[in-house]
Amino acid sequence: MNLELLANETILELFEYLSIDDLFHGFYNLNSRFNNLLTRQFKKFRLDLQLLSKTKCTDICENIVPLVIDQIISLRLSNDDNTPGEMKLFLSQSYQLRQFTHLQSIALKNILSVDELNQLMIECTYLPHLTYLSIYIDSMLL
Numbered sequence: 001m002n003l004e005l006l007a008n009e010t011i012l013e014l015f016e017y018l019s020i021d022d023l024f025h026g027f028y029n030l031n032s033r034f035n036n037l038l039t040r041q042f043k044k045f046r047l048d049l050q051l052l053s054k055t056k057c058t059d060i061c062e063n064i065v066p067l068v069i070d071q072i073i074s075l076r077l078s079n080d081d082n083t084p085g086e087m088k089l090f091l092s093q094s095y096q097l098r099q100f101t102h103l104q105s106i107a108l109k110n111i112l113s114v115d116e117l118n119q120l121m122i123e124c125t126y127l128p129h130l131t132y133l134s135i136y137i138d139s140m141l142l
Contacts, residue, residue, distance in 0.1 A: 004033070012042055020045050020072075021056065024064045039067050043102070046074040049086055050109065057086060061093045070101045073129075078109035087116050097123035105132040 003011070015023055015037070023042075027034040045068050049057045065072070077087050087108070097103075097120065106124070111117050117137070124130060 004031075008033075008037060008041065011037060015042050016044055020047055020064060020068075021052070021060055024067075042068075043071050043073070045072045046076075047072050048074075048076040049090065050076045050078040050080075050083060052083065054083070054085070054089065057083070057089060061090060065093070066095065069095060069099050072100050073102055074105040075100065075103060076107040076109075079112050080110050087111065087120075091116065091119060098126035100127065102129050103127050104129050105134075106130065107132075107134040109136040111135065111137050 006014075011034075015027075018026070023038060023045075028038055029035065047060070047065065049060065052060070077090055079085065079087050106120075108120060111120075117135070124133060
């Protein structure tokens with residue numbers, strides 16, 4: 001069966017099972033229909049940068065997030081051993097957390113500084129749809 005023969009609703013359901021990275025590297029610029037589905041119709045992007053390399057994280061933050069920033073409903077960031085400095089990298093991008101206008105869920109793991117925590121908490125006050133906030137603080141911060 002040809003994927004392009006499926007109804008838009010079916011394709012959008014399939015998109016829910018793929019990561020934002022896989023969606024854009026697999027379907028973006030394939031044709032105008034898929035571009036439209038990704039950037040205008042799909043409203044449930046989950047941005048999980050926790051297990052990505054710094055290079056892939058930078059690529060997603062610079063090239064993909066600006067296209068769908070108002071369609072991201074979930075964000076997961078970590079400063080663990082696999083992704084050191086990820087939060088600082090994320091916060092250094094040219095956008096602010098408040099631009100994620102439909103963000104419902106945030107999970108932050110291993111916050112390394114009080115400044116990072118303060119910056120994120122201030123930004124959270126501008127998120128009207130936020131219903132879930134999970135913060136794991138590095139024991140060295142306490």
